[in-house]
Structures are given as structure tokens and as C-alpha cells.
């Protein structure tokens with residue numbers, strides 16, 4: 001790997017369904033890649049990673065959230081440059097999704113359904129890390 005590492009941050013976003021209390025995970029669909037992933041994106045200049053993670057959640061899902069435990073950092077090469085994505089578990093509070101160019105759909109899924117839907121194996125590992133980190137998953 002060569003070049004400066006691109007820094008990004010995101011969240012594995014979760015909530016308890018109001019009717020059942022069941023755990024639900026929010027996944028985003030990106031038409032550009034036709035993939036399903038956790039909300040995340042690149043840091044702005046000088047922006048702390050956790051601030052960027054919360055901003056990306058709001059931009060991509062329309063939801064505010066409360067960050068919790070840090071999750072494992074994901075590393076891969078994207079467009080020929082090494083990339084490092086820092087993740088947190090985050091509980092969604094209020095908000096409403098509005099489709100955009102970057103994200104055109106979101107889904108709230110059971111952990112099992114989210115595991116099936118996620119495109120990248122690294123994102124499935126993050127989901128596992130969330131389930132371990134949650135006190136009563």
C-alpha cells in the first residue's frame with residue numbers, strides 16, 4: 001500500500017423497535033455501488049473522528065444518535081489508496097430519512113437480516129462486534 005491513508009468514520013447504528021423491543025440495525029443503500037453498508041464517510045479537515053461518525057449518520061440516515069463503545073477499525077484499499085475507517089456503536093434517537101444521491105434507501109433490520117444484507121465481510125464483522133459490545137443484545 002502506498003500514499004496517504006484516507007481517514008473515515010462511521011457507526012453501527014442500532015435501536016430497539018418500539019413495539020417489540022427487538023434490536024434493529026440500520027443499513028444504508030448506496031446507488032453508486034449498489035451496496036448495503038453501515039453509515040460512514042470521510043473526515044473533514046481537522047474534524048475529530050467521532051464527530052465525523054455522528055455527522056455521517058445524520059447525513060446518510062437522517063437520524064441523530066448517541067455514540068457508545070468504539071468498534072474495531074476497518075482497513076482496506078479504496079481506489080488505490082489505503083483507507084482507515086473508525087467505527088462506534090451508536091443508538092439512534094430521533095430523526096427521519098430523506099433519500100439523497102449518496103443514500104437512496106435505509107433499512108432497519110434484525111441482526112440476522114442485516115448480516116445477510118451487508119455487502120462487505122468487514123461490515124459483518126462490525127455487526128458481530130456491536131452484538132458483543134451491547135449489554136443486552
Ligand SMILES: Nc1nc2c([nH]c(=O)n2[C@H]2C[C@H](O)[C@@H](COP(=O)(O)OP(=O)(O)OP(=O)(O)O)O2)c(=O)[nH]1
Pocket residue numbers: 008033037040041042074076077078079083120121122123
Ligand atoms: N465500504 C467498504 N468498501 C469496501 C470495503 N472493501 C473494499 O474493497 N471496498 C471497496 C468498495 C468500493 O468499490 C470501494 C470504495 O468504497 P468506500 O465506501 O470506501 O468509498 P467512498 O469513498 O465512496 O465512501 P465514503 O468513505 O465517502 O463513505 O472500496 C469495505 O470493507 N467497506
